Amino acid sequence: MNAEHNPNRINERLVSLDTLRGFDMLWITGGGTLVVFLAKATEWGWLNVIAEQMEHVPWAGFHFYDLIFPLFMFISGVAIPYAITGKLEKGTPKRELVNKITKRMLTLVIFGLLYNGAFENGFSDLRYASVLGQIGLAYFFAALIVMNTKQVRTRLIWLGGILLGIALLQLAVPVPGFGAGEMTKVGSVNSWIDQHFLPGKLYGGTFDPEGLLCIVSATAVTLMGSLAGAILRDGKAASARKAGFLVISGAALVIVALALSTFYPIIKAMWTVPFDLLTAGVSFLLLSLFYYIIDVKKWQGWILFFQVIGLNSITIYMFVRIFGKSLANISKFFLGWLANPAGDFGMVILTIGGIAFEWLLLYYLYKKRIFLRV
Template identity: 50%
Template sequence: METTANKNSVKSERLMSLDVLRGFDMFWIIGGGALVVSLSKLNALSFLEPVAIQMRHVEFEGFRFWDLIFPLFMFISGVTIPFAILSKVDKGISKKSLQFRIVKRAFILVILGLLYNGTLQKGFADMRFASVLGQIGLAYFIGATIVLQAKSVKVHALWLLVILVFISVLQLFVPVPGYGAGWFDPVKGMNAYVDQLLLPGRLSVGTYDRLGVLCIISASVLVLMGYFAGRLLRQPNITPNRKALYLLGTGVLFILFALVLAPVYPVVKSFWTTTFNFLTAGISLVLLAVFYYVIDVRKLRGRVFSHVLFFFKVIGLNSITIYMAARILPFREISGFFTGWLVEPAGTWIMIAGAITLEWLLLYYLYQQKIFLKV
């Protein structure tokens, strides 16, 4: 996410807050969530049980912290668009070349998603096409293509509105054959109908896929919302304090909007409803505002705080790498080889902490060697 100074952009600098926020997000996936759950089982730390509950997805309708992890990552990918794509347009790189990069990125992420799903391990007969990485790639492809090819910010906003309305109308008002309209149900919902109609291969829940066709299209809204946040951060004529305030205020409004609509249009991550988009985008905006203000505006750098920032930054700079590595490499087993004798008296948390340490040391090595694997 390199930025370049020119007449349309701010002074060239990398926003550390984005790397730290991305690393903070990825930390929970690579073991942070499991660590909290394990610690909450200790008698001395039983007060962590309410926090541990937040480290699990809701069964269907509703929201917990764990439901934010994936949308936050997608939102951040959108924030980088003005820096990673529009800055290159400003430098004269052709849109054709940039569009090819976007397509290439989507293709690679879809392939990595298939690998993550265990396609090579389990074979092609029962393969699942939908994946986290595939959804990131395809939703980013939709959002980034709109930003690159549309002629103005107004058109970008219009596309965002069109996708929101399209998803909302489908889920609320278009009848599913045999069931009718407005069902938020694993069998009767529009997402289930579309996935069974269009998505090949195995579906994650049998009747639908949590990362299915409508989820991908709807998730592109988060990419576009992130893009508008990134565009604000890149504006040279707005003070950093005002940028943080605008992000915070918009985030709070989005959260309130989602909560007001939730009784009639429920928050359902598995269906990626519009209310889910607004709620997660709102929380993402609030987090971005806080991280941006503390790290890039106030530039707080206390000794301990600097170490914490660096810890998350190292993760954030190679997020896709560690996501795949944590799937392929047996970090927890390796940790158990060295800490197994401590697990029984101390608890499984020590093995999980060891795995996180090994993951971070791998990322630190890549950081030291200036190896940043990006797609």
């Protein structure tokens, strides 16, 4: 399928994409914590199983919480055909778009440094790698690829090349003192590269989950998102057929990832190829579900809660980091009279209060049409 020269392509903003982004952000801005406290308070076995999914796996393996970050990157990739390809088709000079994505990348890198405490602790022992920096850099490289390729087939070649390169490095390149294929926090090729070429403090001591090789690997997830965006943008209107393409793509990626995981572990901290394929596959499936319900069937009465979060995702991410302690105090100030006598349910009440305050703030920005977009 040629995704670049169809005159019937749609250009409207995908409502489902903003909703899915809000669903994604909810879990790291209080939703996951709420499930954990609720499980502790109720001691319901089935809820304890779900609560376990609200934590990252220690190393190899996969929990739902490991999906949050790559899903966000996948979503940013879905937007590329709308934000980049659409402007190219309207005659926007490529240089102007390159300048735009460069500014976006630099802004997110700077925000990442601030998130890591540049103002709080200074630069002497700063961690330079960051979630926001990885988002900015991976989007930048993925957008460059989309911008300079006209056919989906060419992008698939780029995607295959990136994934193959990562696999060869992680499986076949010997690390001094450890050999090839070492998948540990100390002996992996990711660790060696981060220790030798990434300045500043490493999150894991001997490695960084947002390190240099992880950024390249995450570019592949963002690029897979752009392929999903090309599917959705191709044609006049939302359709079940497009949702079907997403389901088939997602299921195929999950199957391949699970097959590879028999000898090539799923490790989020290393962004191994099976991890990339699994998270992209699940992201395809989630996008298909949200797209079918919201854009195809037009069942939209429930989406405002998530839209409000999704349209200001960077804002709430930075807000929780900067004002997290104040947020807890605000919730306690207003709801302490309910929480204090409630025992284990007290933390459930306070967490709900924190989420409510965050949402009301975002709703105010939403009503005022104030969005932090970079």
